[in-house]
Amino acid sequence: MARTGRRPARPADEEASASPDTRSSILAAARAGFALSGYDGASTRAIAAAAGVDAALIHHYFGSKQRLFVAAMEIPFDPDAVRREVVGGPRDTVGERIVRFFLDLWEEPVRRQILLGMVRSAMTDPEAAAMVRRLVIEGTVLPLVAETGVTQSAMRATLVGSQLMGLALIRYVLCVEPLAGTPVETVVAAVGPTIQRYVTAPIEGLPPGAD
């Protein structure tokens, strides 16, 4: 991440006077950059340019591209709130609630940009992939599945994750019609039973004690 500094440096006193606004501008530019190009494709120099700051400021605030990514992709929801909202309801419709919650996350434009950045980055960058695993599967889906009290929750969580991630891929990344343009509640009705089965039904073929 050598600083090539082709843009003229800002006055030396800017760093001292850098406001929370500067940090926010950098984070917003980083989200946009990672969402568009993924982790590999987005350069800190381009992000600095988009934020209207010198690349040195990014190093000052975040230390490295990796840390900038982690800060920019900051978890866009509260896992405890998710658990209350999703698990606190009839057990036989938990699948629908999971799909609805997941789609609502993605439907919101700013969060969608963050999530797109995460997914794109996870494709080519092992650190970003580890972050998605930790955040989406281990940090959110697994506790949620475990809370329903089923066995084999780890396997169930990855099955749930596979359907949700694929839904995001088709609907929001590749934008394949008609699924991309289908109303949320129609998708909930179509995909909810899949998630319901992965979470609560006996799943044939799963080796016992996969937890």
Add this chain to the structure above:
Amino acid sequence: MARTGRRPARPADEEASASPDTRSSILAAARAGFALSGYDGASTRAIAAAAGVDAALIHHYFGSKQRLFVAAMEIPFDPDAVRREVVGGPRDTVGERIVRFFLDLWEEPVRRQILLGMVRSAMTDPEAAAMVRRLVIEGTVLPLVAETGVTQSAMRATLVGSQLMGLALIRYVLCVEPLAGTPVETVVAAVGPTIQRYVTAPIEGLPPGAD
């Protein structure tokens, strides 16, 4: 795609004597490069270096990075054979056959590399995304679903695509355990019923005439 030519050029007569082997070496290097870094991340120069040829040869053979990509990502299966194998069997187990066929594709190391390259590239490159849509959804899943004679085959095809793509993502790209290490037949038993439902069951909430 300017030729920067930092590697020493091969003798001028190489182009004239270029064998099918040279083309194959370039394609193999391209598959490896696109699989590792995606479309944006892989440079033709690096691909040329890996193939041990001058970058000019890539232009000679393929014209552009885009065309090199299309050639390297050449459809790794015969859609007609897929239809015969998958649709030619009991209708109530078509879901299992689709999952088994899809996993068998990915389990084979060379094809997995091609498919990884496709998926990674589709994340950030609109041309590659269009190619995945055309190849996977419109070219393979949709005709297959349509052949079973159901209504709303376009919507069903995208639902099937969402589960299959998500399965590939979790199992082969993000490598999330335990799903990543689960034997093929166990995954077939777990995911088959999902695909079966998307293909043949009435799907609540789907607007009539979505075809």
